[in-house]
Amino acid sequence: MEKFTTLTGVAAPLPLINVDTDMIIPKQFLKTIKRSGLGKNLFDEMRYLEDGSENPDFVLNKPAYRNAEILIAGENFGCGSSREHAPWALLDFGIRCIIAPSFADIFYNNCFKNGILPIVLPQEQVDELMREAEKGENARMTVDLENQEITTSEGKTFRFEIDSFKKHCLLEGLDDIALTMARIDSIAEYERKMALERPWV
C-alpha cells in the first residue's frame, strides 16, 4: 500500500448526499478479477452520455478538475455495497482523499486499505471547502495527515480527527495482513481454547 503523508492537489466539488457505491462504480465493471483499470469507469453513469462520450457537465470532465486528487462530497458518502471496487476506482482515477460530513462504514474502512484518506468534517466546514473547490484548479488544497490539517490555497486551515491506528497504518503504508501475521500465536491460542469451549463452531 502506498503511504499517505502530505497531499497537495486540486479538490473537485461533488455536492450530492448519499453517493452510493453503484454510482461510484456500476456493477457491470465488477466483473474484473484485477484491482486496477477501474478509473475510466469511475462515476460511469454520471460521467458519460448515452453514446459513450463524456458528459461535459460532470465535474471530473471539466478541464479544471480532470486531475483532481481530492473529492469534496455530501453526507453518507459510499453507502450501499461492500465492493472495494469503489475505492479501487477512485484510486485508479487519482483520488487520494475524500472530505465529507459522514461516510458509510464499510466504504470508510475500505479506503484505508487502499491508501485513501477519508476525512469527516462538520457540515459547515465541508460547505466552506465545497465553495473553495468550486473555484476550480487554482483552488488547491493541502492535506497533512501527520498534523491532521487541511490548508486551503488562501491559507485557511481546518483540523480533522482520525483514529490513531488507522493514521499510523496510512503514514507508514502498512499492510494489515503482515501486522496480524505477527500475532499468529495469539490466534492459535484462541483457537485451542475455543476447540474446548465451543467445539461445534
Added chain:
Amino acid sequence: MTAPKTLYDKIWDAHLVEESEDGTSLIYIDRHLVHEVTSPQAFEGLRMAGRKVRAPEKTIAVPDHNVPTTPDREKGIENEESRIQVEALDRNAREFGIHYYPVNDIRQGIVHIVGPEQGWTLPGMTVVCGDSHTATHGAFGALAHGIGTSEVEHVLATQTLIQKKSKNMKVEITGRLQPGVTAKDVTLAIIGATGTAGGTGHVIEYCGDVIRDLSMEGRMTVCNMAIEGGARAGLIAPDEKTFEYIKGRPHAPKGAQWEAAMAWWQTLFTDEDAEFDKVVTLKGEDIAPVVTWGTSPEDVLPITAEVPDPESFEGGKVDAARRALEYMGLKPGQKLTDIEIDTVFIGSCTNGRIEDLRAAAEILKGKKIKEGIRAMVVPGSGLVRAQAEEEGLAQIFIDAGFEWRLAGCSMCLAMNPDQLSPGERCAATSNRNFEGRQGKGGRTHLMSPAMAAAAAITGRLTDVRELM
C-alpha cells in the same frame, strides 16, 4: 458483579483475540462466506504472498451474483467476464480446499440464503462475507457484517479482522402487525424513520413483540436491510424459533455438541439494564404496507400516500429528492397507486426464501398478471426452488404468467443478463433502489413479495390489502 451487557457486547467479548490500549481489536471469525465477485483479488493476494487459507473448514463459497437464472444455464455462462469470475471461484475453492457449492449443485443459491439453509450460520457466531447484505445472518443472533476484498484476504489468511467496537443501537417494534403488513414493510419502515445513515457506526439489535412474532425467514428479511439503514450489522436474540430452525440442518451441531451449544446459545440475550447508545421505537400497528418512491431506501411511504414535494425536505435532501423524482419520472402529488409498472421481480437475499414465495403465491393463486407485464420469480436457492415446486407454488406462478427461474442474485443487482432497460419501471422485492441498480436507467420501487404480486396483477403499485 459484572456490568450488564448487550447481545452485541457478549458476542464481541467471546471473539476477542487481542485488544490494544486504543481499543483496536483482533476479532476471531467463525464463518467466512465467499462469492465470485469480491473474492478473486483476495485469493490472488494469498497466492502472491505464498499464504494459505487458515481455516478452510470455516470457509464456504458459492457463486451467485453473476450466474444466469434461465433454465439452460447448465450449458455454461455466455458472458465471458462473468464466466471467468465463476471459473476463478471454482479454481480457488479447489486449490485452497474450502467448502463449495458449484453452479449446478441443487444447494447453490444466494450466499445469504445458503448459509442459514445448510446450518453454517449459528447463534453467537461471527460471520463475514465480501457483501454488505451479510447482515442477514444476524437473524440468528450471529454478529454478521460485510467486508471489502482486502478484509476478505485478511480473513482468509488469519481468520481474524482488525476492528474497533461499534456502538449499540436498539430498534424496538412493539405490538402487532396489521393484516397485509410483512417483515419487509417493517424493515423499510425502520429505514424510513431513521434514514440511510441512522445506524452508521452502530450494531442494531431488533427486538419487541413484532420481531418475536416473525418467523426466521421474516427476521432474516429485517436484518438483511440493516445495512440500508447504515448499520453494518443487525441482531436478533435467538429463541426457540431459532433453535427449531437450526436443528437437523446439515452443518448444525448434533448429539452432545447440540446440548453444549444450546447451553451457550440460551445465554445470548441483552441483560436487563444494559445500556444502548441509541434507541428507536416504532409501533407495529402504525406500520402500513410501504413502497419506495425515490432512489434511496429511506425514500419510503405507505402505499396510500402521494409522491412527496422535494421542497418539503431539508438540507441536501431537497436536491437529492428533486434528482430522484427526475430519475424516477414522477411528479409531486401523484398518487403512488397510480404509478404504472412494466416489470416485477420477486427474489433476492431480502425476499427469496420459501415464506416469501408463499406470500406472493397466496395473492396470485387463480389470477393472471396484467397483459404486457414482465414478471419473474428467482428463488434464493436450488432447495427453495425445489420446495416451492413440491408445495405447488411454482405452478401458481407459472399459471399466473411469471417466469420460474433458477437461483441467483439476478435482477437485484443485474450483474447477470436479468436487467432493466432505461426507463423500465420495476416492482422489486430486493433491497436497493439506487440509480442504475437494476440496469442503467431502470426505475425500482422496493416492496414486499405480496405487494409485488399485487402490482403484477394490476399493472400498477397496489395496496395488497385490496386483493386480500
